Amino acid sequence: MSLKAFHVVFITASVLLAFGFGWFELSRYQDTRDTVDLWLGCGSSGAGIGLVAYGIYFLKKLKNISYL
């Protein structure tokens, strides 16, 4: 597996973490009403969207490099 393939796996895991953490923090915000939780929830969900966009850009940019 090349660095390109491992990077795709890593970014996929990061996207899942970003959305999962965003959901976790926003659920917590409903109980605590702490603005830190709100910021972390929104920030993490936004980072998840950014990572998806980056993943697409990355795949397009390195399309000539092998996955092996």
Place this chain on the structure above:
Amino acid sequence: MEIPYTVKPRPDTGLYNAKLGIWLFLASEVMLFGGLFSAYILLRVGADLWPHGMLSIPIGTFNTFVLIFSSVTIVMSWASLKLGKLADFKLYMALTIACAFGFLGVKSYEYYVKFTHYDLWFKDDATAQKYFVAAYGEKGEADVRKHFVERFHLQNTKATYDPHEVQLVGHIEGNPLCTTLKRLAKEKQDKILFTPDPKFGSHDHPKAIEIPLSDVKRLSAYVPAHSTFFAIYFTITALHGLHVLGGALVLCYFLFTADKWWKKAPEQFANRIEVGGLFWHFVDLVWIFLFPIIYLL
């Protein structure tokens, strides 16, 4: 004699030497961290009480995104070499190294905060109650118990707890690192000035109280000996931190010898960066699993 397959892949495996080597090494690393993750799960399911909220989520989140960013920059440094842009490679590699040392700096700060934060257990109930009231006022005992219930999420479980285990949490005057009752006795101290943490749901620290050490049954900073939680937390995160440090040193070597390697063997150099990048991604992936189980759950 020239070593074969340092640049071109071996026909039967489809891999050059270093890539095969790093994957064998990463397989052993998966077993090492896999063993520790299993230990964490077994310790946790076997524990009567497991603390929550002991670590700062904003700091952990910041460090997580630092590592994610460093993975992006290391891939960019490798891609720059593939495109023949050495200057870009140097920039991205320097950013990766800065992220690595930034991560370690933040982690060191987290460790320092833990090493100067203390739990105090008193010799009996009456003594404990006296200090709970001194710290938090008339309803002091209820406040300390609320803190205890929140720490162990007892409102969500059927677990019971020993009321004698309820402790006072805070800082010792002068912020000594990892001190113990034995060490304080050796220094001929017979009392400490203790600033309790704010009440649950508040940010205001109560006034410091003077506590004779003869009233204290146990005193512990948040070190591995404090509890099973901190033992496994420090074991896994310190081992991970050593991997980050080791990786950062290797990446520094690549950065500082880049000119020489680029002139001598550019393709082999790009392969070395790919191998370094694979290790770096592995270290970051371990953190992606570590962050939710240790900081959030």
